[in-house]
Each structure stands twice: as structure tokens, then as C-alpha cells.
Amino acid sequence: MILDSETKAVELPEDHGNEIRLWLRLLTCTTLIEGEVRSRLRERFDVTLPRFDLMAQLDKVPDGMTLSDVSKRMMVSNGNVTGLVERLVESGHLDRRTSESDRRVQMIRLTKAGRAEFRKMAAEHELWIADIFSDLGPKDVRELMRLLAKTKASAQKSAQARAS
Amino acid sequence: MILDSETKAVELPEDHGNEIRLWLRLLTCTTLIEGEVRSRLRERFDVTLPRFDLMAQLDKVPDGMTLSDVSKRMMVSNGNVTGLVERLVESGHLDRRTSESDRRVQMIRLTKAGRAEFRKMAAEHELWIADIFSDLGPKDVRELMRLLAKTKASAQKSAQARAS
DNA sequence: GCCAGTTATTTGAAGCCTAAAGAAATCCCA
DNA sequence: TGGGATTTCTTTAGGCTTCAAATAACTGGC
Numbered sequence: 001m002i003l004d005s006e007t008k009a010v011e012l013p014e015d016h017g018n019e020i021r022l023w024l025r026l027l028t029c030t031t032l033i034e035g036e037v038r039s040r041l042r043e044r045f046d047v048t049l050p051r052f053d054l055m056a057q058l059d060k061v062p063d064g065m066t067l068s069d070v071s072k073r074m075m076v077s078n079g080n081v082t083g084l085v086e087r088l089v090e091s092g093h094l095d096r097r098t099s100e101s102d103r104r105v106q107m108i109r110l111t112k113a114g115r116a117e118f119r120k121m122a123a124e125h126e127l128w129i130a131d132i133f134s135d136l137g138p139k140d141v142r143e144l145m146r147l148l149a150k151t152k153a154s155a156q157k158s159a160q161a162r163a164s
Numbered sequence: 165m166i167l168d169s170e171t172k173a174v175e176l177p178e179d180h181g182n183e184i185r186l187w188l189r190l191l192t193c194t195t196l197i198e199g200e201v202r203s204r205l206r207e208r209f210d211v212t213l214p215r216f217d218l219m220a221q222l223d224k225v226p227d228g229m230t231l232s233d234v235s236k237r238m239m240v241s242n243g244n245v246t247g248l249v250e251r252l253v254e255s256g257h258l259d260r261r262t263s264e265s266d267r268r269v270q271m272i273r274l275t276k277a278g279r280a281e282f283r284k285m286a287a288e289h290e291l292w293i294a295d296i297f298s299d300l301g302p303k304d305v306r307e308l309m310r311l312l313a314k315t316k317a318s319a320q321k322s323a324q325a326r327a328s
Numbered sequence: 329g330c331c332a333g334t335t336a337t338t339t340g341a342a343g344c345c346t347a348a349a350g351a352a353a354t355c356c357c358a
Numbered sequence: 359t360g361g362g363a364t365t366t367c368t369t370t371a372g373g374c375t376t377c378a379a380a381t382a383a384c385t386g387g388c
Contacts, residue, residue, distance in 0.1 A: 014294070016290050016291070016293060016294035018302070018305050018306075018309075019290075019293050019294050019296075019297045019305065020290060020293055021309065022297060022305050022308055022309055022312075023197065023293050023296075023297070025309060025312045025313065025316070026190075026193065026194055026197070026308075026312060027194060027198070028239075028316060029190065029312050029315050029316050029319065030190055030191060030194040031239050032239070032316060032319045032320065032323070033187065033190070033319050034191070035239065036319065036322065036323045036326075038346085040326070042346090042347085048346095048373070048374080049374095050373090050374065050375090066336080066337095067336075067337065068335085068336060068337080075192070075195050075196070075199065076374090076375070076376090077375070077376055077377075078336075078337065078338080079337085079338070079339075079340090079375080079376075079377080079378095080374070080375055080376075081337090082337065082338055082339085083338095083373085083374075083375090084373095084374080087373085102335095102336085102383075102384070103382085103383060103384085104335070104336040104337065104382065104383045104384070105335095105336065105337085105383095106336080106337070126180050126183075126184060127180070128322075129180060129183050129184055129187050130178070130180035130183050131322050132183075132187075132318065132319045132322045132323075133183045133186060133187070133315065133318055133319075134318060134322065135314060135315075135317065135318030135321065136311075136314060136315060136318060138182070140311055140314060141182050141183065141186055142182075143307065143311060144186055144190075144308075144311045144312075144315070145182075145185070145186055145189060147300075147304055147307060147308045147311070148186075148189045148190060148193050148308075149189065150299060150300060150304060151193050151297065151299075151300060151308070152189070152192060152193050152196060153299060154296065154297055154298060154299035154300060155193065155196045155197050155200065155296045155297075156196065157299065158200065158292075158295050158296045158298065159196070159200045159296075162200075162204070202376085206376090206377085212343075212344080212376095213344095214343085214344065214345090230366080230367095231366075231367065232365085232366060232367080240344090240345070240346085241345065241346055241347075242366080242367065242368080243345080243346075243347085243348095243367085243368070243369075243370090244344070244345050244346075245367090246367065246368055246369085247343085247344075247345090247368095248343095248344080251343080266353075266354070266365095266366085267352080267353060267354090268352065268353045268354070268365070268366040268367065269353095269365095269366065269367085270366080270367070
């Protein structure tokens with residue numbers, strides 16, 4: 001607590017430079033890696049990152065999921081998913097059908113060809129990621145996981161507080 | 165080294181699950197925070213994140229910089245910057261002029277109004293970031309900075325190796 | 329059964345983003 | 359000094375992304 005010349009409580013502007021620098025560094029790392037993955041996906045498989053991400057979500061579930069589920073998991077808007085799915089259905093990677101129990105709901109899943117294609121891409125993708133992080137030892141990886149979990153929780157708390 | 169039944173060297177597919185999980189967590193953190201900052205900028209100042217980022221780059225230099233400099237610093241394409249700048253000049257935040265020594269080059273800088281506007285936004289932005297990271301202690305912040313620096317270097321090395 | 333409220337998705341407008349091709353200016357070196 | 363290579367920026371086509379509004383289907387209470 002700091003008091004001014006008339007003995008009144010004063011808010012001193014604190015310095016948050018370290019947090020800002022941390023955020024910028026986090027952003028730089030992600031942008032760098034994301035750009036690298038994006039380039040390689042395009043070069044190697046002529047596919048975009050959002051399409052790959054969507055297929056990755058669907059590969060985890062055999063029976064497909066709803067558009068809303070996808071949109072929550074990918075942390076993008078509903079309208080975004082609509083267009084993305086449309087193009088992937090068009091190209092034969094996805095299968096889409098209206099749920100019978102609730103006709104508002106669209107169930108989507110990978111086609112056989114889509115799944116095969118994805119598995120092929122995922123196998124290489126895994127090697128790229130391993131290479132990108134190859135200077136980090138197992139201990140570094142563990143520690144980063146821990147600190148990022150803490151960061152995620154902190155950010156969620158902050159977002160939650162604002163939303164309510 | 166692993167040998168198969170005929171005593172020939174064999175590449176065993178290694179498991180890179182931890183690296184993949186680390187990358188996904190890194191991406192989640194960034195997406196979460198970026199979305200939060202984006203929402204707040206829109207709500208509070210009706211400005212987009214790319215515009216804020218561009219203005220942040222220009223606030224650091226009094227005499228402006230070239231479009232190429234901006235594009236390198238922001239890690240986005242040249243064409244992208246052209247459009248962004250156009251809109252910010254239109255709205256009176258930026259001043260743009262052709263360099264006299266090299267007529268290919270466009271020098272851009274914040275207008276007086278643009279700088280004032282940015283400073284106002286930046287002050288609040290700093291508080292948001294501080295709040296978002298508020299569960300991390302100073303030690304956590306230092307450790308994250310260190311590990312992300314290492315990550316960045318590793319990713320750059322990998323990208324460099326591919327490019328050459 | 330009906331209506332108000334909620335939920336799932338789509339649409340539309342605007343902006344962001346990339347890659348690739350093109351235009352203009354400069355550089356460099358033979 | 360001429361001309362090919364390079365650099366800087368813009369343009370184009372296509373796709374991604376958001377927000378907000380619209381549509382359609384479901385749910386719960388009466």
C-alpha cells in the first residue's frame with residue numbers, strides 16, 4: 001500500500017512488462033510453428049491447416065460428431081465450421097447426415113478415404129512436430145506441459161470472470 | 165540401435181506423443197488468450213487484433229518503418245500488410261508516404277491521433293494480459309520465458325533446415 | 329396442443345491471410 | 359552504361375474467420 005502526501009491510498013501503476021513479454025514470446029512460438037506446419041501441409045499434401053485440424057478431431061471418434069462439438073473443440077465459430085465442412089464433404093473426405101433424433105443436428109464423420117488420407121498425413125505431421133521440438137529434452141517438455149497447464153487454467157479463469 | 169531377425173538395422177517408429185501433446189497445449193493456450201484479447205479489443209475499442217498489432221509495431225519507432233519491416237516483424241505476408249495499412253490510413257491512424265531515396269519503399273507511421281488512440285488501448289491491454297497470467301508467479305514467468313526461448317530456437321532451426 | 333424460450337446451424341458482410349504472379353524501381357557487374 | 363537479377367510493393371484468387379442476424383427444430387410449462 002502506498003500513501004500520497006495527503007495520506008490517501010493511491011494506485012500505483014504496476015509494471016507488467018514481464019507478462020507482456022511472456023505473451024509475445026508465446027505468440028511468436030505458436031505463430032512460428034503454426035506457419036511451419038501450414039507450409040509443410042501445403043507442400044507435402046496440398047491441404048490447409050484448418051482442414052487437417054478438423055480431420056484430426058474426427059479421427060478420434062469412429063461415429064462422428066456434431067458441428068457444435070467440432071466448433072467447441074477447435075475453438076472457432078459455428079459459421080466457420082459450416083464452410084469448412086462443406087468443402088471437405090465436397091472433396092469426399094467427410095460424410096454428413098442429419099441426425100434422426102434431432103433434425104437440427106448435423107452428424108459428420110470421416111469417409112473411409114478421408115480417414116486413410118488423414119492417417120497418412122498425421123504420421124508425417126508427428127515427425128515434423130518431433131523435429132520442431134527436438135532441442136527440448138524430456139525434462140523441458142514435462143516442465144513446459146506443467147507451466148502451460150497452469151497458464152491455460154489462469155487464462156480460463158480470467159475469461160470466465162469477464163464473461164459472467 | 166535395433167536389429168531384426170536377420171541382423172539388419174531397423175528404424176523403429178518412435179513415439180512422439182509427448183511432443184504432439186505439448187504442441188496442442190501450446191496452441192490451445194495461445195488460441196485461448198488470443199481470442200480473449202480479440203474480444204476485449206472489439207468490445208472496448210471496436211478494433212481488430214491485427215490492427216492493434218500493427219499499431220504496436222509502429223509505436224516503437226518514432227520515424228516509421230517500411231511495409232517489409234512490418235511484415236517481417238508481424239510474421240505475415242506482404243500482401244496482407246498492404247490491405248491492413250490501407251484500412252488504417254483510411255481511418256486516419258496511419259500516415260503513409262513514398263520514400264524519397266527509394267521510390268519502391270512506402271514509409272508508414274502513426275499519426276498523432278493514431279498514437280494517442282494506441283497508447284490508450286495499450287494501457288488497458290497491459291492490464292488484461294496481467295490478469296490473464298495472474299496465477300503465474302514470477303518464477304513461473306521466468307521459467308516459461310526460458311523454455312519458450314529454447315522452443316523458439318529449436319523451431320527456427322528446424323524451419324531453417326527445411327528451407328535450405 | 330400451444331407458445332415462449334432455447335439450441336443447432338446457416339447466411340451475409342466485412343475483414344484477415346496466403347501464395348503466386350506482376351509492376352516498378354534499384355542494384356550490380358561485365 | 360546496359361541489362362539481367364533482386365527488392366519492394368500491389369494485385370488476384372481462393373480460403374479462413376468473426377460477428378450478428380436469420381432460420382429451423384426442439385423443449386418445457388401451461
